Amino acid sequence: MSEPPTLRIVFDRPHALFDIATTRDMEAAALAALPPFTLMQRAGGAVAALARALAPHARTMWVVCGGGNNGGDGLEAAARLRAWGMPVTATWLGHPDQAPADARAAWRRAVDAGVVFTDGIPAGLGADDLCIDALLGIGGGKPGRHPAAQRMQALLDAMHASPAAILCVDLPSGLDADTGVRHMRPQALHADRLHTLSLLTLKSGLFTGDGRDAAGQVWCNTLGVEADAARACAVLGHRPASTARAHASHKGSYGDVCVVGGEGMQQRGMGMSGAALLAARAALHAGAGRVFVGLLDGGALAVDAVQPELMFRAIDALDFAATATATVCGCGGGHAVAGVLPQVLAASGRLVLDADALNAIAQDDGLRHALASRGARGQATVITPHPLEAARLLRTTAADVQSQRLHAAAALARELQAVVVLKGSGTVIAHGDRSPVINPTGNALLATAGTGDVLAGMVGARLAPQGADAFDAACAAVYAHGLRADAWPAGRPLTAGRLANAASGA
Ligand SMILES: NC(=O)C1=CN([C@@H]2O[C@H](COP(=O)(O)OP(=O)(O)OC[C@H]3O[C@@H](n4cnc5c(N)ncnc54)[C@H](OP(=O)(O)O)[C@@H]3O)[C@@H](O)[C@H]2O)[C@@H](O)CC1
Ligand SMILES: Nc1ncnc2c1ncn2[C@@H]1O[C@H](COP(=O)(O)OP(=O)(O)O)[C@@H](O)[C@H]1O
Ligand SMILES: [K+]
Incomplete structure (x- = not known):
């Protein structure tokens, strides 16, 4: 030959x-x-x-x-x-x-x-x-x-x-x-x-x-x-097919994202509303039809003056169960998020869990069970742990997770019946019988606070439309998030806020 x-x-x-x-x-x-x-x-x-x-x-x-x-x-x-x-x-x-x-x-x-x-x-x-x-x-x-x-x-x-x-x-x-x-x-x-x-x-x-x-x-x-x-x-991730918007579409065609998180200063003197705003802005810029923000700050903030498209709501005024709605829960959630998680886990048809929501679930077997039982009810969940958050959920160390990233992601996906996005260099996306995907985009410019919140919002935007597949939504969002960093102009510092607003490219 x-x-x-x-x-x-x-x-x-x-x-x-x-x-x-x-x-x-x-x-x-x-x-x-x-x-x-x-x-x-x-x-x-x-x-x-x-x-x-x-x-x-x-x-x-x-x-x-x-x-x-x-x-x-x-x-x-x-x-x-x-x-x-x-x-x-x-x-x-x-x-x-x-x-x-x-x-x-x-x-x-x-x-x-x-x-x-x-x-x-x-x-x-x-x-x-x-x-x-x-x-x-x-x-x-x-x-x-x-x-x-x-x-x-x-x-x-x-x-x-x-x-x-x-x-x-x-x-x-x-x-x-x-x-x-x-x-x-x-x-x-x-x-x-x-x-x-x-x-x-x-x-x-x-x-x-x-x-x-x-x-x-x-x-x-x-x-x-x-x-x-x-x-x-495993499979190496690749650029998702671009989806052109139908001319005769409207904001309802792209679904709603409800972001729940952002513990306020009042609770423990640690204001983390910014994390929820980053996720919300990212969801908006990734194409969500409407984005609602439920802050855990006792009503201290009612508008994002830089991004007035975001609609602030009391938690009880959010409809997690509505069709074509994805909830993104946990970004900057602090200790306060544990209180809303039972409601979020029970009601949300499609759900992205990040950061403090994952830490709360790692510490509470009741919440863990509530998460794992969502799959059987046909409720889709994507969790986006970094290696330490994954380690807490697996009751092991971050070094152990890093020593077997594919295996750790698959084990978590099995146990929690969720799509797992194990972040870091070569993010792994795992779920059930699907071949795990290793994402090829992204670089160390992303190693700055808040870029994970942006990713959670981007996943939420892709998960919201009716009929969205959770695994595909996660893969597409992770690819697009990394691509933004790969296309970042030389000499311009990458901040999470800029990343949230950046053109998607995929
Ligand atoms: N057969 C073919 O035609 C084809 C083979 N292919 C090629 O073969 C490769 C696999 O070859 P392989 O199985 O011989 O293993 P390899 O990677 O050379 O390592 C073994 C050597 O390393 C040594 N060694 C081990 N650990 C060590 C350590 N910690 N520190 C230091 N030394 C250490 C070990 O020593 P020993 O334990 O024997 O004392 C032994 O000498 C594969 O990657 C591909 O390149 C393909 O191209 C397809 C066609
Ligand atoms: N070196 C890197 N290469 C590729 N992606 C990275 C790298 N460092 C960080 N990232 C990505 O940046 C994001 C950081 O998320 P996370 O650790 O949750 O940060 P934060 O909680 O501050 O938002 C993840 O999507 C991660 O995969
Ligand atoms: K070699």
Whole structure:
């Protein structure tokens, strides 16, 4: 067959993501079906072709290879690059007597091609040069006592400290392909000259947790092996289809959003009305037909002078059960929100729960039960925890949630019978039987107070219209929220208020 193509991963369509176990199954089936060494030749060929395209003027291509098959891919790439006349230097931590058969064959081909081997770090690596990280792939275990661990860390640091671009083979070495946890972390952050060529399958860990920082621009080559999408562990989110507004529509066509939150100064001397206003403004700018605000401030505020379209109501004057209505509850809700939650959980047809509403539910089994029983009544719920809020709901730690984001989101979705939006780099959206989605948009500009309130309002706006699907609404809102940040003008500080008002773009 002709060389399988390498695809640059952009987010114009959904991509299936696979875990290590399924990738290993697929690899074993392909190895059995193909002549020996075929897969590694394809892998090395794909790495070499991308390397040449990324660094056509390199004076040094330093290929840094571990002792397993990931190193074998690197050695095969080195052999190809050398045969094309590229200036290749390789470092190999393996040994011909101990290497897996394919890696040994690749080493032999590299030697025969005339690749120069070195144990040191090539001198004078420049910006036109390229380091190829083939230390560890999906066989990389936890760090620690492995005899090669220290050497690998030093080589990783040397690559990342150099001004050369880096191409990671299959995975950034030390990244857990399933979870996005980094077991080996280079000292310097090298994000803008960093590429990863994922082989055989696209792995979930490249897109969540530490994955985005570790991988840089992701490319994929399937090595000619067709994947069964039904075996995917997750899907990469993508731009939702744009929905044009019918000419003959009216505000009722787009539904109402009721925002409940914003504890006042009177209660505990902590005014948090701003959080509810951010959610309400965001819902309005995301296209809700009407937005009502029920503040928990004892009536202190009755109008938003900057956004007079918002309609303030006493909590008892809000109709949570009305059709084409979504309630957004919890933003800035403080302690006061616990008092209204029984009513909100019982009556709201469609509901977004954020922040203090989630904290209240985490502390109260009655509320937890009221939430979990909504699904059986046909009431849709989206919860939008950040990792600490998710940890409180799961009665664990934020570090534990972050160490298995896909699993944590799915566990919460199951227990609470809700669509779960686990926020952070590579937000995970999970619900029931649906394949979890990892959202690809957004960046660290969003790491500022109030952007989560904006997201809750945006979800509410998409959930409000009659017939809206809660999972799709959550995915679309998370994508649009991140896209706003990705399109943010350079030099303009991103604040939550500006984010709420920004053009949606999706
Ligand atoms: N077979 C094929 O044709 C194809 C294979 N493919 C490629 O193979 C890759 C998987 O290869 P793999 O299974 O050999 O595992 P790999 O990622 O090289 O790691 C194992 C090596 O690392 C070492 N090591 C482990 N942990 C460590 C640590 N903490 N610190 C330090 N060292 C550690 C471990 O040492 P050992 O435990 O054996 O002493 C061993 O030497 C996959 O990602 C893809 O690139 C694809 O291209 C498809 C075609
Ligand atoms: N580094 C990042 N990359 C992508 N998204 C981020 C990043 N940091 C924060 N976000 C997003 O910003 C929002 C922050 O929400 P949250 O933590 O609830 O903040 P707040 O409670 O202050 O509103 C979430 O949507 C989160 O996914
Ligand atoms: K690697």
